[in-house]
Amino acid sequence: MGLDDRNALATLRAAFTGPDSDEVIGRIFTCWFALDPEIRDLFGADMTDQRRTFGRVLDWLLGEFIAQRADEPVSLLAQLGRDHRKYGATKQHYETIAHALFATWAAELGELWTGPVEETARDVVNLIAGVMIGAADAEGGPAWWEGTVVELHRVSRDIAVVRLILDRPLDYQPGQYVNVQVPQVPRSWRYLSPAMPPDPEGRIEFHIRSVSGGMVSNAIVDETQIGDRWRISSAHGGLEVDRDGGDVLMVAGSTGLAPLRAIIMDLCRFGENPRVHLFFGGRYPCELYDLRTLWELAAANPWLSVTPVSEYNTDPPWAADYPDVAPPRGLHVRQKGLLPEVVSSYGGWGDRQILISGSRAMIAATREALIAKGAAAQRIQHDPV
Ligand SMILES: Cc1cc2nc3c(=O)[nH]c(=O)nc-3n(C[C@H](O)[C@H](O)[C@H](O)COP(=O)(O)OP(=O)(O)OC[C@H]3O[C@@H](n4cnc5c(N)ncnc54)[C@H](O)[C@@H]3O)c2cc1C
Structure with a gap:
């Protein structure tokens, strides 16, 4: 049955939903870091966002599999696989997290971990890892772009405009957003939207507002310096104007x-x-x-x-x-x-x-x-x- 077994998929999904879902997701990461302690260094100090995102993606994927839809999950997983190259994700990392996910499922489900559920879990894990690894291997472009801060304007108390020149131009559609890592907060990536269309010379501009208690936005607004090197990943998003679509x-x-x-x-x-x-x-x-x-x-x-x-x-x-x-x-x-x-x-x-x-x-x-x-x-x- 595997991925066709909707009951087994629903059982697997239920293991990660509910009031203590964050703790359960946390146990997957704990198990993963125990299997390969060096992986912990790939992440920033605060992993709240990662846990939340991981939980949401897993929940959404299982919901789609239960509805027997595969197109969008495969496309999202492929995008994630290409994107995770910027974290330095290797085939071995995928294998160990697959193992951690599988082991946590088995531990959480207890007597509900039956033969059919185990078979379905194996298929889910293999599909997720297989698509992500395949897409990452097939991607020929760079995993990230590096650029130097060349201008910095503190335009208001909480807002900075930062201009960079990238070592090589980044192609994106005006209206898309990119993932950005700054030297003040290594390994903590945040989405920012370029404020100008792509430039063949690699110039790029960001507008950042510091949010209360925000780790990265405050570091950018308060601590960015000319000469800082930023790392930027490929673009996502589809905000656009259809020039034939009316006002x-x-x-x-x-x-x-x-x-x-x-x-x-x-x-x-x-x-x-x-x-x-x-x-x-x-x-x-x-x-x-x-x-x-x-x-x-x-x-x-x-x-x-x-x-x-x-x-x-x-x-x-x-x-x-x-x-x-x-x-x-x-x-x-x-x-x-x-x-x-x-x-x-x-x-x-x-x-x-x-x-x-x-x-x-x-x-x-x-x-x-x-x-x-x-x-x-x-x-x-x-x-x-
Ligand atoms: C698609 C997309 C594009 C974005 N583009 C830009 C951009 O061009 N310029 C820009 O300044 N920001 C942009 N953001 C927001 C940015 O990615 C960060 O979420 C924001 O800078 C906060 O990061 P932080 O590390 O400072 O806060 P964190 O340390 O991650 O969070 C600290 C606290 O702030 C809250 N918080 C997080 N984000 C926001 C927010 N946006 N508003 C209010 N409270 C928040 C959190 O809930 C948490 O309580 C974009 C976000 C998305 C999803």
Whole structure:
């Protein structure tokens, strides 16, 4: 039966779901590190994210197998296999984690670990490892790109703009995101979205906002230095504008501007485009850090309009320590309020392609507010949150 045995697959899935799923996933990693202690060095100090992601992916894969769907799981596993080359993953690592997963399943399931369940577990583990190893072996491109920080701008208290030149150009679609590792926090990769289209000379720009208690974002904003060497992995994501798909609404919260800015800059290559209306929001007016660039783009491209939005009307005292971001006259008047409320107060934008980028909460609230006003859910795009 193996992968066709839905009952066995459901039993395997149940072992990792429930209130103590994080602990069970933790036991897989403990078992893996016991089998090969050197593997621990491949990970950062805090493994909360890895455990959470591993649990989510395993749960999703088993759900797909139970539904007898294989296409998307195989494509995700292949992508993960290609991506894990940046961690230095070897065939031996796959074999030992497969062993750890198998052993943890057996221990967790106790008397439910029957012959058919064991057979299905073996097939699941072999499929996961086989696809990941195969895809990694077949990939001819580099596992990562290295680049040097050449410019650094602290544009607001919590926001930095970092420009790098990569040793070799990285190909990506404007609107995609990449995984980034900085020297201040080795082995902790975070997603960042390039804020400009790909450049044949290897120039690349990122906008980073430090989040409260955030390990990597604070290190980037507070400690980045010219000359730092960053490591960047290949691109993911599919935010895009269909130039034949009608007018566009873009909603960017803080550094969520980055991928939308890259798409807008790319559109500037064309004389004619669908109309694009961008709402760019922050808490204070002084946090609308890139309004000058947006003003320049809108001044030269009549298809683009930009509405600044801020939660508060006045700046805090610390704003005086950072550059003045107020643009020359020409953009729409700044609106006061939260992005979901302001954007949806204009209607549902039902005729538009809609791209939303920012924090998880802002994306969810904006999406909900627009759908409530009549926007079609299938016309709304955002990155995975
Ligand atoms: C597809 C994608 C693209 C992204 N692009 C960018 C980008 O271009 N610029 C950018 O600044 N960030 C971007 N991010 C967010 C970034 O990847 C990190 O999650 C963020 O910088 C926090 O990392 P950290 O190590 O500082 O926080 P962690 O140490 O991982 O987390 C610390 C705490 O902060 C919370 N937290 C994590 N992320 C956020 C967040 N985004 N907002 C609020 N709280 C958070 C966590 O829940 C946790 O409580 C992107 C994320 C995704 C998924």
